[in-house]
Amino acid sequence: MYDIAIIGGGPGGYASALYAHNFGLSVALIEKDRVGGTCLLRGCIPAKTWIESSHVFATVAGAAEFGVQSSAPEFVWPTALERKKKVVELLVNGLSGTLKARGVDVIEGHGRITGVGTVSVEASDGSVSDVEARNIIIATGSGPATIPGYEIDGTNIVTSDEALDWSTQPRRVAIIGGGVIGVEFASFLGELGSEVHIFEMLDQLVPGMEPEAAKILARSFRRRSIKAHTGVGVGPARIGEDSVTVPFGDDSVEVDVVLVAVGRTPITSDVGLAAVGVHSDRGFISVDAATMRTTAEGVYAVGDVVAGTPQLAHVGFAEAIAAVTHIATGDSAAVDYNAIPMVVYTNPEIGWVGLTEAAAVESGVSIETAEHGMRGIGRAIIQGEVGGTVKIVSETDGPIVGATVVGPGAGELIHELMYAVGWEALPAEAASFIHAHPTIAEAIGETLLASAGKPLH
Numbered sequence: 001m002y003d004i005a006i007i008g009g010g011p012g013g014y015a016s017a018l019y020a021h022n023f024g025l026s027v028a029l030i031e032k033d034r035v036g037g038t039c040l041l042r043g044c045i046p047a048k049t050w051i052e053s054s055h056v057f058a059t060v061a062g063a064a065e066f067g068v069q070s071s072a073p074e075f076v077w078p079t080a081l082e083r084k085k086k087v088v089e090l091l092v093n094g095l096s097g098t099l100k101a102r103g104v105d106v107i108e109g110h111g112r113i114t115g116v117g118t119v120s121v122e123a124s125d126g127s128v129s130d131v132e133a134r135n136i137i138i139a140t141g142s143g144p145a146t147i148p149g150y151e152i153d154g155t156n157i158v159t160s161d162e163a164l165d166w167s168t169q170p171r172r173v174a175i176i177g178g179g180v181i182g183v184e185f186a187s188f189l190g191e192l193g194s195e196v197h198i199f200e201m202l203d204q205l206v207p208g209m210e211p212e213a214a215k216i217l218a219r220s221f222r223r224r225s226i227k228a229h230t231g232v233g234v235g236p237a238r239i240g241e242d243s244v245t246v247p248f249g250d251d252s253v254e255v256d257v258v259l260v261a262v263g264r265t266p267i268t269s270d271v272g273l274a275a276v277g278v279h280s281d282r283g284f285i286s287v288d289a290a291t292m293r294t295t296a297e298g299v300y301a302v303g304d305v306v307a308g309t310p311q312l313a314h315v316g317f318a319e320a321i322a323a324v325t326h327i328a329t330g331d332s333a334a335v336d337y338n339a340i341p342m343v344v345y346t347n348p349e350i351g352w353v354g355l356t357e358a359a360a361v362e363s364g365v366s367i368e369t370a371e372h373g374m375r376g377i378g379r380a381i382i383q384g385e386v387g388g389t390v391k392i393v394s395e396t397d398g399p400i401v402g403a404t405v406v407g408p409g410a411g412e413l414i415h416e417l418m419y420a421v422g423w424e425a426l427p428a429e430a431a432s433f434i435h436a437h438p439t440i441a442e443a444i445g446e447t448l449l450a451s452a453g454k455p456l457h
């Protein structure tokens with residue numbers, strides 16, 4: 001009898017298994033694939049490795065401006081693909097080793113809850129065994145969704161799963177969905193010279209982020225060979241001999257391949273939710289946000305399967321900590337969903353935390369905003385990356401409630417503002433600290449000073 005049986009070895013599941021070590025709990029981690037889940041195998045890590053390769057390519061291509069003369073670089077796709085595989089391998093092997101070192105029993109197979117405290121595991125050879133545990137954590141993750149007229153065939157119409165393993169660079173790509181996956185693929189493929197069309201049915205790229213950030217991203221796309229079609233619906237794809245046609249409005253584009261990125265659906269249909277009365281809605285599992293408990297006694301859910309929380313690896317980690325803490329101690333280690341950093345790994349990079357201006361207005365509080373562009377920031381000029389900005393949203397005479405950074409290192413810099421939002425810092429309190437000069441972070445310092453009512457530059 002284990003203390004915890006975890007179904008699913010992605011960020012939510014493996015983090016639960018690792019964290020349980022702090023309390024000396026015995027853990028069975030049930031996974032049918034390799035450990036790592038979407039993030040390590042088919043998501044964050046491979047995607048960011050491709051993006052890094054494209055950044056290196058762009059840096060070399062633009063080196064002449066900095067006085068570094070070289071012949072025009074050539075992007076060798078298979079080499080970048082090999083490097084992506086190596087990075088994934090390194091991290092998956094590292095994770096396997098850490099799980100072993102922590103005494104976690106990784107059990108290969110498909111897990112299904114069959115009764116209170118029992119998970120039946122069906123191995124790939126067809127054999128079935130039971131795992132008994134005092135608590136169960138469901139961490140089965142999500143898979144790509146699609147839309148009618150875009151059935152995934154893995155060749156002409158693909159999802160990010162297949163695109164991360166393309167053996168050659170597509171010359172012409174249509175991306176359906178201008179959310180996070182869509183813009184990241186558009187950005188790096190465009191950087192490498194593919195002709196990219198990205199279709200977003202709502203009126204801006206990455207709906208929900210600050211419009212200022214979306215505008216900067218759209219401008220950067222326009223400068224490359226990326227055509228962003230926003231506020232546009234697409235008709236069903238027409239698959240030809242060696243091309244695919246995507247109709248939209250009265251127009252259409254012909255491409256080599258279509259990448260569908262219209263969101264992700266939870267994988268919960270064959271996990272045995274009904275066997276113990278776990279409530280779900282369209283596959284998403286309802287939980288008590290303070291503890292991650294589901295409606296079934298002794299059953300918890302974390303990660304992408306959870307209803308109403310962002311599908312992000314780092315959210316999965318935090319939810320794992322909350323679930324395991326509750327199992328071990330009965331205490332709540334509730335996730336602070338108000339201060340989750342969100343990073344979009346495009347060029348330029350975008351990071352945000354807390355409320356956007358529109359969301360803050362909608363929440364009914366009186367707010368103020370301050371913004372400072374990268375154009376006057378010395379380090380941004382030195383790096384030749386001035387197309388960014390910082391925007392801070394604060395309550396009138398109150399704390400900082402949200403912030404967005406666009407520009408080099410935005411994904412790192414946003415964590416500075418994560419603390420401000422999480423600790424409900426007043427702009428004047430945060431502005432009282434000094435930023436080093438010359439740094440990109442000075443843009444945050446300048447915005448904080450403006451937010452506090454006393455701008456400097």
Ligand code: NAI
Pocket residue numbers: 147176177178179180181182184199200201202206207232233234261262263264310311312342343344345
């Ligand atoms: P998403 O929900 O971010 O975006 C999907 C987009 O597709 C939406 O903007 C939606 O309006 C649009 N859409 C839906 N149907 C459409 C249609 N018929 N035509 C045109 N547009 C349509 O989902 P996405 O990008 O697939 O990402 C899935 C999940 O993975 C997200 O929850 C995201 O947070 C996570 N993720 C996070 C990353 C990061 O943190 N950097 C990177 C990649 C994924």
